[in-house]
Amino acid sequence: MGMPLSDTPAEVETNRMLESFGYTVLGNIGGGSFGQVKVATSIKHYKHVAIKILDRRRMSSTEAKYFLERELAILRILRHPNIVQVYEIIAMPTGKVFIVMEAAExxxxxxxxxxxxxxxxxxxxxxxxxxxxxxxxxxxxxxxxxxxxxxxxxxxxxxxxxxxxxxxxxxxxxxxxxxxxxxxxxxxxxxxxxxxxxxxxxxxxxxxxxxxxxxxxxxxxxxxxxxxxxxxxxxxxxxxxxxxxxxxxxxxxxxxxxxxxxxxxxxxxxxxxxxxxxxxx
CATH class of the missing domain: 1.10.510.10 (Transferase(Phosphotransferase) domain 1)
Structure with missing residues (x-):
């Protein structure tokens, strides 16, 4: 499920971060408007999840302030059976943000x-x-x-x-x-x-x-x-x-x-x- 993992130092570090939160990355499944998306197994949810990864350090101040914060605010509001369910939003001190959501076929x-x-x-x-x-x-x-x-x-x-x-x-x-x-x-x-x-x-x-x-x-x-x-x-x-x-x-x-x-x-x-x-x- 997903494309093979990259072994770049940045990817390895990201995967380690996610593992510390109970997510084992299996592969990459694409990208969204401002970040990449990985598929992982979850010991918290006992299922596959999709994790959108955003990095404030790689965004301009405008992108970080308006697009990212607005997306996070909207995701916290939306609850509908035909809108992807968000399980968890993890904001790291390093500037990375992990949006953990349900995975699809x-x-x-x-x-x-x-x-x-x-x-x-x-x-x-x-x-x-x-x-x-x-x-x-x-x-x-x-x-x-x-x-x-x-x-x-x-x-x-x-x-x-x-x-x-x-x-x-x-x-x-x-x-x-x-x-x-x-x-x-x-x-x-x-x-x-x-x-x-x-x-x-x-x-x-x-x-x-x-x-x-x-x-x-x-x-x-x-x-x-x-x-x-x-x-x-x-x-x-x-x-x-x-x-x-x-x-x-x-x-x-x-x-x-x-x-x-x-x-x-x-x-x-x-x-x-x-x-x-x-x-x-």
């Missing part, structure tokens, strides 16, 4: 590399869980700002868990200006650099994710910001679009509405007829 991006797409009935179940998590977050005035397939974990019991809150923030009712997120999932208003309602931008990103789940493709494929903005204004009429059920297409069209004022809230998405049969708060 894989993530949605890796799943989509193995299969062409997710069948609509299965996609509906997973998507309803993500919407439930996002409604919960938005009700607490917390925005994710980096919704994408890589940040959706899949568990052994076929549940999804939203993860990586490194770019998350508190939404206090004011328009935001920070341009952040993953390029192909960015809402038009973020690309245009205008003040935006971040909750509505989360809705857009989740709409892109749903499209990718159902088709195995990005709805807007380009590497240039100007071209992405142009494509976002076009009607979704690709051949594989017709393989999606009518009700689901209606939901996607609403979530991928270019005008954020016409785009539904996350709570409205939860009430769409396509989701209602399996949506749970």
């Amino acid at each position: 894989t993530d949605l991006a890796k799943k989509l590399k193995r299969v062409a797409n997710i069948p609509e009935n299965q996609a509906k179940k997973w998507f309803s869980q993500l919407v439930s998590a996002m409604v919960y977050m938005h009700e607490k005035d917390i925005i994710h700002r980096d919704i994408k397939c890589e940040n959706v974990l899949l568990t052994v019991d076929n549940q999804v868990k939203l993860t990586d809150f490194g770019l998350s923030d508190f939404s206090l009712g004011f328009p935001m200006l920070t341009q952040c997120g993953t390029f192909h999932y960015l809402a038009p208003e973020i690309l245009m650099g205008v003040p935006y309602n971040a909750k509505k931008s989360d809705v857009w990103s989740l709409g892109v994710l749903l499209f990718v789940m159902l088709t195995g493709r990005l709805p807007f494929r380009t590497s240039r910001p100007k071209d992405l903005l142009r494509l976002q204004h076009r009607t979704l009429d690709y051949p594989w679009w017709l393989d999606i059920g009518r009700s689901c297409r209606d939901l996607l069209s609403k979530m991928l509405e270019v005008n954020p004022n016409k785009r539904p809230s996350m709570a409205m998405v939860a009430q769409h007829p396509w989701l209602l049969p399996c949506y749970k708060r």
Whole structure:
């Protein structure tokens, strides 16, 4: 489980620190917004755990003050069955921070590399869980700002868990200006650099994710910001679009509405007829 361990002095020291807290590192499983992630066994929790490792010494003062502290504050608040559970946050005097959380079987991006797409009935179940998590977050005035397939974990019991809150923030009712997120999932208003309602931008990103789940493709494929903005204004009429059920297409069209004022809230998405049969708060 995970990639082989590195034997650099820094890695060895980190692994020793974790072992002193009851965690035996097995390998590396990737990285988040501002740190690497390891998989370990835990004598505390009697299971595999994922440990996100952050180092204040390698961050600028701005990153340490705004991004790290905000992520830690948000993680201490969130408690939802479809949001990755945090077991422990360990802050070391050396500046390192270990965020210990539940480990998952894989993530949605890796799943989509193995299969062409997710069948609509299965996609509906997973998507309803993500919407439930996002409604919960938005009700607490917390925005994710980096919704994408890589940040959706899949568990052994076929549940999804939203993860990586490194770019998350508190939404206090004011328009935001920070341009952040993953390029192909960015809402038009973020690309245009205008003040935006971040909750509505989360809705857009989740709409892109749903499209990718159902088709195995990005709805807007380009590497240039100007071209992405142009494509976002076009009607979704690709051949594989017709393989999606009518009700689901209606939901996607609403979530991928270019005008954020016409785009539904996350709570409205939860009430769409396509989701209602399996949506749970």
